[in-house]
Amino acid sequence: MTDPSVGRYYITTSIPYVNGTPHIGFSLEVIQCDALARFHRLIGHDTRYHTGTDENALTNLQAADKAGEPIQQLVDRNAERFASIREPLNLSTDAFFRTSTDPLHFPGAQKLWRVMNAAGDIYTREYQGLYCVRCERFYKPEELVNDNCPIHEIPPEPVDEVNYFFRLSKYGDKLQELIGSNTLLVQPEHRREEILSFIESGLEDISISRQALRGRGWGVPVPDDPDQVMYVWVDALSNYITALDYANDGPDYQRYWVHNPNRVHVVGKDIIRFHVVYWPAFLLSANLPIPTEIDVHEFLMVDGEKISKSRGNTVDPVEIAALYGLDALRYWLLREMPRTGDGNFSHERLIARYNEDLGNDLGNLVNRSVSMLHRYRGGVVPRVASVTDGESPLARVAEGLGERVGAAFDAFDFRQAIAAIWELVSAANKYIDDTKPWELAKAANKGDDTAADRLDVVLADLIESSRLLAVHLQPFIPDGACKIATQVGFELAPVADDGFASRSWNGALAGRTLPKASPIFPKIEVEADAEAGA
Numbered sequence: 222m223t224d225p226s227v228g229r230y231y232i233t234t235s236i237p238y239v240n241g242t243p244h245i246g247f248s249l250e251v252i253q254c255d256a257l258a259r260f261h262r263l264i265g266h267d268t269r270y271h272t273g274t275d276e277n278a279l280t281n282l283q284a285a286d287k288a289g290e291p292i293q294q295l296v297d298r299n300a301e302r303f304a305s306i307r308e309p310l311n312l313s314t315d316a317f318f319r320t321s322t323d324p325l326h327f328p329g330a331q332k333l334w335r336v337m338n339a340a341g342d343i344y345t346r347e348y349q350g351l352y353c354v355r356c357e358r359f360y361k362p363e364e365l366v367n368d369n370c371p372i373h374e375i376p377p378e379p380v381d382e383v384n385y386f387f388r389l390s391k392y393g394d395k396l397q398e399l400i401g402s403n404t405l406l407v408q409p410e411h412r413r414e415e416i417l418s419f420i421e422s423g424l425e426d427i428s429i430s431r432q433a434l435r436g437r438g439w440g441v442p443v444p445d446d447p448d449q450v451m452y453v454w455v456d457a458l459s460n461y462i463t464a465l466d467y468a469n470d471g472p473d474y475q476r477y478w479v480h481n482p483n484r485v486h487v488v489g490k491d492i493i494r495f496h497v498v499y500w501p502a503f504l505l506s507a508n509l510p511i512p513t514e515i516d517v518h519e520f521l522m523v524d525g526e527k528i529s530k531s532r533g534n535t536v537d538p539v540e541i542a543a544l545y546g547l548d549a550l551r552y553w554l555l556r557e558m559p560r561t562g563d564g565n566f567s568h569e570r571l572i573a574r575y576n577e578d579l580g581n582d583l584g585n586l587v588n589r590s591v592s593m594l595h596r597y598r599g600g601v602v603p604r605v606a607s608v609t610d611g612e613s614p615l616a617r618v619a620e621g622l623g624e625r626v627g628a629a630f631d632a633f634d635f636r637q638a639i640a641a642i643w644e645l646v647s648a649a650n651k652y653i654d655d656t657k658p659w660e661l662a663k664a665a666n667k668g669d670d671t672a673a674d675r676l677d678v679v680l681a682d683l684i685e686s687s688r689l690l691a692v693h694l695q696p697f698i699p700d701g702a703c704k705i706a707t708q709v710g711f712e713l714a715p716v717a718d719d720g721f722a723s724r725s726w727n728g729a730l731a732g733r734t735l736p737k738a739s740p741i742f743p744k745i746e747v748e749a750d751a752e753a754g755a
């Protein structure tokens with residue numbers, strides 16, 4: 222019997238603080254995870270996709286104090302904003318986990334603490350340091366920029382108190398070995414190298430609690446010490462297992478964490494240290510399985526500047542989706558975000574990319590193919606030999622496409638996956654130009670049977686290519702892929718099969734009558750929308 226765990230896949234986003242509203246940078250991460258989750262479901266994996274919110278942080282309390290509002294009320298309201306982006310962004314999440322309200326979280330985080338403590342890895346010590354409340358971390362003086370936090374550009378607060386510490390220093394060698402051997406795969410490569418050299422420079426023990434007084438008791442209480450609450454990282458990072466019911470060693474925890482070879486976190490480059498060093502070290506201390514893969518994305522800038530509330534350049538992803546369509550937003554994020562160096566969002570770039578790739582390349586391909594099928598064959602997909610015997614030049618381009626897309630997903634390289642799919646888009650457009658179906662139709666009308674047969678093959682090849690494109694594009698642009706599928710006469714399924722939803726060239730649509738062609742990706746008029754974006 223094959224091991225059922227082999228086909229499992231668990232993926233999480235990081236969980237953001239809820240002291241603001243979700244901006245386009247966060248939508249990048251949830252959409253990347255969504256594409257991965259949909260891809261793994263498509264290839265038949267038992268997939269679980271989690272996101273949620275980090276609600277016990279001091280920074281949330283400070284936001285509430287500033288707004289003169291009870292903390293739980295602020296957290297509830299803001300968490301709802303994060304939860305509510307799932308529908309307009311068409312996210313296929315299985316759970317939205319809230320760390321202040323979900324009954325699984327506190328007992329789970331406290332259980333983890335107890336096990337780490339029993340392993341002898343927790344001790345108390347006086348601590349003095351400079352603390353950025355927004356980052357929820359301490360900075361060394363030399364790490365500051367103009368005496369400010371380098372991320373938030375606000376001065377850190379001096380803190381002097383007795384805290385619990387975790388013996389992180391004990392785990393440097395083990396972590397180096399696990400990351401060096403890719404037992405814990407860190408991608409892309411430059412982030413793996415960055416973290417390896419950080420570990421090599423020597424790990425210091427870290428503070429893992431704060432005085433309850435400092436946050437009026439807001440947070441997860443340290444077991445057996447009412448004066449202390451957990452400092453954000455033990456609390457927040459543990460969400461990846463508490464959400465699966467680690468507290469009760471529940472069936473989901475067993476299924477998606479213990480007996481699952483694919484435990485994947487997607488995080489921004491600013492929190493790599495906590496996910497690739499602290500979190501696996503906590504798990505090693507507790508003798509629990511560590512993540513198998515941590516994928517790191519860069520930051521998304523807006524018009525060349527870092528996104529921040531104070532700069533007033535936050536871009537609401539739900540608004541963008543409403544303005545230009547969700548396909549435009551999802552496609553742009555997955556197609557344009559570089560693996561090295563920050564991405565740069567602008568309305569103009571999004572419009573140009575959408576019009577060129579989805580409007581011209583893909584939309585016109587499907588539209589022309591279906592229009593010609595109606596003009597020359599009454600809308601019925603011809604039954605021909607070559608769509609199944611691999612003679613078609615398009616079938617050759619499609620050969621191995623599933624493997625190429627899969628390899629790109631495994632490498633956390635969405636651009637590469639889209640580039641692989643676009644080889645078929647480009648080849649199919651070129652095929653129309655090369656074979657000139659309108660000339661074949663003219664010759665066929667004059668009694669040329671060879672031309673008539675050839676026209677059958679060309680049209681069948683084009684429809685088959687469109688079918689394959691719908692299946693392969695589903696993880697990226699689920700809405701648009703669904704429209705392509707409808708246009709070529711079938712319905713997408715979340716899991717690929719051997720029929721219409723096959724990931725391989727198979728000519729399954731032969732004999733079907735297709736609906737009349739209608740535009741799938743209508744062009745965005747640049748002038749009108751450039752104004753809207755100004």
Ligand SMILES: [Zn+2]
Pocket residue numbers: 353354355356357370371372373374
């Ligand atoms: Zn900061």
